[in-house]
Amino acid sequence: MAQRTTGGAHPDAAPAARTPDDAPPRLARRIALAAAAIVLAATALRVWVAAAGGFYWDDLILTGRSATVPTFSADFLLYDHDGHFMPAAFLLADLATTLAPLQWWLPAVMLVVGQLAASAAVVRLLWVVMGPRPLLLAPLVFYVLCPITLPSFAWWANALNSLPLQFALAWVAADAMKLARTGDRRYAISDVVVTIVALAFFEKSVLVPFVAFATVALAYHVDGVARAFRTALRRCAALWIPTAVVLAVWALVYLTVTDSRVESDHLGNAPGFVHHATSLGLVPTFLGGPWLWDRWPPSPPWATPPTALVIGGWVVLAAAVIGSIVHKRRVAPVWIAAAAYVAASELAMVLTRGSDLAAYELAQTLRYLADSAVVLVVLAALIARAPRRSERPREPRSGGLVALTTVAVVAFAVSSVLSTITFVGRWENNPTNPYLANARVSLAEHRDVPLLDHPVSLWVLVPVATPYNSASHVFGPLPDRPEFADSTPQLRQLDDDGMLVEAVVSDTRTIPQGPVPECGFRVERTPDGVAGDTTIPLDGPLLDWEWTAQLNYFASTAGDVDVRLDTGDTVTVPVEAGLNQVFVRLIGGGDALHVEPTTPGLALCVGSGPVGTVAPTTERVR
Known part of the structure; x- marks a missing residue:
């Protein structure tokens, strides 16, 4: 080992780091x-x-992506997370999500x-x-x-x-x-x-x-x-x-x-x-x-x-x-x-x-x-x-200096x-903790009815995190929960406490009462195609956004209907025979709703109902 020098040492001299042998x-x-x-x-x-x-903020983005994106894909490993390049971190998050989801x-x-x-x-x-x-x-x-x-x-x-x-x-x-x-x-x-x-x-x-x-x-x-x-x-x-x-x-x-x-x-x-x-x-x-x-x-x-x-x-x-x-x-x-x-x-x-x-x-x-x-x-x-x-020799042990350093x-x-x-x-005053705990229990107890996707509490993730602030993303890792779907026969939502509550649709726009007495708007799938009023006018236009339509209907038999706004994707909605209602999540806009049965022999009467945004009530799901 090279000795420490005070100057003029050989240029290849190594740093004179002390080793255990020096003491x-x-x-x-x-x-x-x-x-x-x-x-x-x-x-x-x-x-x-x-x-x-x-869990806090980005934690939920990592766990949600782990549950929704294939692990060994470029979309997962090479994802640009707010400017961060961190494939190894994604793999560890995926491991934690797989072994103990949201635990x-x-x-x-x-x-x-x-x-x-x-x-x-x-x-x-x-x-x-x-x-x-x-x-x-x-x-x-x-x-x-x-x-x-x-x-x-x-x-x-x-x-x-x-x-x-x-x-x-x-x-x-x-x-x-x-x-x-x-x-x-x-x-x-x-x-x-x-x-x-x-x-x-x-x-x-x-x-x-x-x-x-x-x-x-x-x-x-x-x-x-x-x-x-x-x-x-x-x-x-x-x-x-x-x-x-x-x-x-x-x-x-x-x-x-x-x-x-x-x-x-x-x-x-x-x-x-x-x-x-x-x-x-x-x-x-x-x-x-x-x-x-x-x-x-x-x-x-x-x-x-x-x-x-x-x-x-x-x-x-x-x-x-x-x-x-x-x-x-x-x-x-x-x-x-x-x-x-x-x-x-x-x-x-x-x-x-x-x-x-x-x-x-x-x-x-x-x-x-x-x-x-x-x-x-x-x-x-x-x-x-x-x-x-100082060139003066130093005492090996200076009691005062040691005491001062120790203090x-x-x-x-x-x-x-x-x-x-x-x-x-x-x-520890983190609202995410009780929210996740309550939601885990509430979702596990009510798996029978699909949920429309909706944002989680603002106290957990704010809209700037879209689309990762959606309930389907945050709770996607949980195995014991209801399915998230584009339609549901019962409208429910997680409140700010993480509890599942009944929800209602605001009347931003309304489906008016249709022209057919005791039916409203009638549409059916006949052997020759779709007959009836497939275009249902609203009482005003909707901007391109995420909307929920409450369809109050009477169906001749169980089957499927396609629903869409003037713009946006079509949603296939299952309906039950008889008098029922279904809530449909639609992305798009326009001044009309388009309803087309896809099941042969299915006739549908659509009555008046609201089209708007979903708001939770204070009534918890029993």
């Missing part, structure tokens, strides 16, 4: 056990967070396993960069407890993007350091595989190789190796070259299957978004904040830190920057690199989500900066690795746990 075995074991205990304790806290959560326990397990894997990768990264030293535990506590990763963990759809990215950032950076030190190409193979998998979960994983390169190059730099960046390129060429090929192929696929969401015409909003993301989002987490969260259901919680915490966070950050530069050599580029990563994340947020219709609070949800926690861990590890400016870490942990508790208080 007494007993100390290394103690640090490993302490790190494991910290990770397990933090994971237990995240288990509580996951157990208090449930939260399996996604919760995925969250915990993903977080545990990411935490283990961070421990490995710290061990490689810093070596087995007690100070390693401080940045580890930051990562496993820092609230900046909390919102992205709790939201399953977001975690399917964020956790693989966090794992990849830590794993690939550590392997790149090992490759630079040993030249063993198995680390290059491992890194390429992990990068490919991460790219299949989240397009932001394109940054993984760049973070790995920066970690190696900055490690050389703080070690005093000459031409650090060039040396990092040379020593890890076995990684950078195949990774560049992977990124090129991935970019071609990504640009082919996704539509760009990048918009630069609202860059005037950038200062506001950056302020909310940085001052009200990221900076308070340096002290374990934000402590407080707000929420407007169905939006996710966002950080609302007290002003004192914001100021305190900036003071701590300024002190850390100034103190590290004053006491450590060559660490300024480390800070610049970390700031560049955060800035790139915020720029991506502004360009893809910062429209004039987006509220600044979006930036305070923290999920756009969650992966920055790993980069900040790398920052801390490299600063700890950097040599001190700071404990205070951060307590503050972070407080922020986690208050977050859960907001997050």
Whole structure:
């Protein structure tokens, strides 16, 4: 292993990362056990967070598509999900939907396993960069407890993007350091595989190789190796070259299957978004904040830190920057690199989500900066690795410094746990949870009558999610439910509580009383074809939209009739013999209804009835 130098080292010298051999075995074991205990304790806290959560927004889009689109189809795997390219995430969502449809326990397990894997990768990264030293535990506590990763963990759809990215950032950076030190190409193979998998979960994983390169190059730099960046390129060429090929192929696929969401015409909003993301989002987490969260259901919680915490966070950050530069050599580029990563994340947020219709609070949800926690861990590890400016020998153990560090870490942990508790208080107030629970029971109890498709509660998914806010999409994964059809003899709908209730049709337009006495409009299928009034005029025109027609009819026999508006598709409607009614969901418009029997010998009398939208009543289905 190359020795650390203060300058003028051989250009091919490897980063002098400490290894377990650099510390007494007993100390290394103690640090490993302490790190494991910290990770397990933090994971237990995240288990509580996951157990208090449930499906939210995009989660239902993923599960609904899993139930309605063939799994191994391009339409499923290459779907452009709001600008995201995430086939591996779709596969995991499909697995959860297949094994436990709309049951939260399996996604919760995925969250915990993903977080545990990411935490283990961070421990490995710290061990490689810093070596087995007690100070390693401080940045580890930051990562496993820092609230900046909390919102992205709790939201399953977001975690399917964020956790693989966090794992990849830590794993690939550590392997790149090992490759630079040993030249063993198995680390290059491992890194390429992990990068490919991460790219299949989240397009932001394109940054993984760049973070790995920066970690190696900055490690050389703080070690005093000459031409650090060039040396990092040379020593890890076995990684950078195949990774560049992977990124090129991935970019071609990504640009082919996704539509760009990048918009630069609202860059005037950038200062506001950056302020909310940085001052009200990221900076308070340096002290374990934000402590407080707000929420407007169905939006996710966002950080609302007290002003004192914001100021305190900036003071701590300024002190850390100034103190590290004053006491450590060559660490300024480390800070610049970390700031560049955060800035790139915020720029991506502004360009893809910062429209004039987006509220600044979006930036305070923290999920756009969650992966920055790993980069900040790398920052801390490299600063700890950097040599001190003072040439005076340092006491191996400074009781005052150890005590101060311990107090700071404990205070951060307590503050972070407080922020986690208050977050859960907001997050578990999710109207989707009781809605899904009630609907699951109500639908299972009333499977005998088909349901007309209709939007789910606005508190669950708003119309902007169309067509994925339909009941047929959300509840499609459930095996124990009524069928969704274009017609039904009884009009029912799920109310805002998820309970099945009776529903009525508004009289936007009306089918008038027809010209045939005691019949209305008569139409029948004779051996010579359809006879009678197949065109039923309405009392006014309808715009092209989704409408429901209430057909009050008398049928001579059971059979089928085709129903449509002037524009739109035809719906085949089963009718029963005798006096009955049926409710038909029609897409289209015009000023007439067209009814044609398709069953030979079927004669139909259609009476007056409304054509309009469906409104639930307060009467629950018995």
